Amino acid sequence: MNLGDHLPLLAIILPLLAAPVCVLIGRAGAAWLIALTSSVLSLAAAAALLQGVVQERTVSYQLGGWAPPWGIELRVDLLGAYVLLIVCAMAAMVMAYARRSVIREVEAALIPAFYAALLLVFAGLAGITVTGDAFNLFVFLEISSLASYALISMGRDRRAVSAAFQYLVMGSIGATFILIGIGFLYLMTGTLNMQDLAQRLPAVSDTRTVRAGFAFLTVGIGLKLALFPLHLWLPNAYAYAPSVVSALLAATATKVAVYALLRFIIDVFGADFSLGDMPLNLLLILLGSLGILVASLVAVYQDNVKRMLAYSSVAQVGYMVLGIGLASAAGVSAAILHLFNHALMKGALFLALGAVAYQMGRVRLKDFAGLGRSMPWTMAAIVVSGLSLIGVPGTAGFISKWYLVLAILEQDLWPLAMLVLVGSILALLYMGRLVEAAYFQHPEKNTVVPREAPLSLLLPLWVLATANLYFGLFTDLNVGIAQQASSQLLEGRP
């Protein structure tokens, strides 16, 4: 085997083993450098992997040299490679951005451990996207969850600890449900390999055990996904976590949960069973729609901007779930596309909030008064990615909503198309409040006028903001991959 054959492994093992190295070295600067280097290398591996998967076919990697199902297999198809790429890209951006923000927000003695935990979150999420083994997926989920609970509690606000605890309780229930679900599947099939599961499940799919397993898995992933109404942990967790943690989680964590949902319900159980025999399609459409409406409405009334965007994330998950619920190739590809684009916009927005927090210490709405003048580059990035979030033509957000509406209209579901429009209007409202504060309000007297954020924060921020524009204008690559991934998923793998 040459280096190219090891790509699926390298993408995850580099950050995974870089984490203990950070602890071993124990110096803040070196830890940052290690975190950045391993994330960038991992991104390179993910990019090469995606290129290979697009050109040729699904890649399988047999760990320990044991053939599946006896051993654990990493298996990367188009969807996996695509989500892996976005996770790695966001992680690399966040790491590039992290150095100064972390120095300001985290106690110096804890910084090496902080980076180690950040790497573990990233590696765990990346691992979920490449593994072809159901139990291995759970292990990676545990690594990333546990590390993210700890990271959220590191926020400077005291409420961060209770937010982390709330997430710990909800997340652990979710993880336990997923484990019970996997256990039931193992009970009925005797295997943990996803491919093998997919082959053996149809024979036993009308047993109660498999149905109960399916229910446990779906609810468990729903909790991780922050699927309305299981989203209660998310707003506080995102709002009180340190800036880089909010940015990394907002850009990757729920996306990977969407991936896990797709992987299990469509790939392992099969779309006919999940979205046909089981009424999951209706449930997903219903909860997705409710999520879009309710979470967007709540977002309009938030004063903490991070909380506002967190509610917006719950709404955006609604769009993705809605797309999956349509149970068509167009719907699923719209969901995949929105997964990618949402990572870009929320990544950029949360990094921008991090830049504001870096200068102001807080991100309440009234802190934004006058920032249009004092922090022009940061605010411009917020405007660009905000437009993308609303779905204005010319931005990435427009593309995914466009395909979602097309997929909805394919099935003549007019009310749902209206709902997507209403969601966009609500997004316009809450982003509008932010922009209005920044450009048309004057800061209160006797507040210090902040300066623009340093270049090391602005650069990664603008890479993402520009990506929002780029993928809005040049759509071939992105849409093509999403559609191929969706048809590969629904029609079985080539």
Next chain:
Amino acid sequence: MRDLFAVAMMFGIYSLLTAALFMDLDAADVAFTEAAVGAGVTTILLLSSLRLTGRWERRPKHSPLLPLLVVGVTGAALVYGTLDMPHLGDPQAPVHQHVAPHYIENAPQEMGIPNIVTAVLASYRGFDTLGETLVIFTAGLSVFLLLGSRAGGRPRPGKTAIGEQPVLRLVVKVLIPFILLFALYVQLHGEYGAGGGFQAGVIFATGMVLYDLVFGEGDARLVVPARWLPRLAAFGILVYGSVGLYALLHGRPFLDYTVLAEDPMVGRHLGILLVELGIGICVFAVVLSIFYALSGRRRQP
């Protein structure tokens, strides 16, 4: 129940009964882990945290109805799911038909070791075990992030939370060498009998904890200083990881132990020993560091 001390005891009893149940199902390795971790060290860690939080729980603000409902629904779903599952011990059940027979038939030839559980854990599914070890590492990291920088005050040799206990001292003094020796036995003998790195790490740490509890707060710190532990845990993971990466140099997939020796069987045996060592080091360091973090806090007001 508002008495957290009683809750901690109940947890211990629950774990011990579960361990007995596992033993009854002939799952010796799992029972061993449950006994060492669930009944043993978890109880100590819970009790150490009670020293910080106090014994009595405050009356919670929310009503217990919703959690009760969730638990009820979950329980009902579990029962529903098990209604038509294969009978326990049914040889025709899918779990006994597919992957498991392969392990039973091939493990002894492929690994050269009699304990199939260890073969599955450290070799066939060695990547999961690396992940599990990382979960433990992450747990230690989390405790360090939450409590770490403030914990670790000066040791107070000779002063204990439980007071002067001559009988206890004598018993513990006799027991500790055996506990540590037993841990090493479990560590090195995992491929022949029940046990392995996880259990050994926990038992070794328990020995240190016992010493600290009975012979004076912080005495264990004089033997193993707190600042070593995070690095020791990281080192354990890296031992495991390096064994995995070594295969890459020889053009084999990650965690392929056959490259470690001429004879593939010897290589696998050696690989299992090495990764178990990594697990043992990591688990020991994490358990002990959590104990230090919890027990070291009261002393600095």
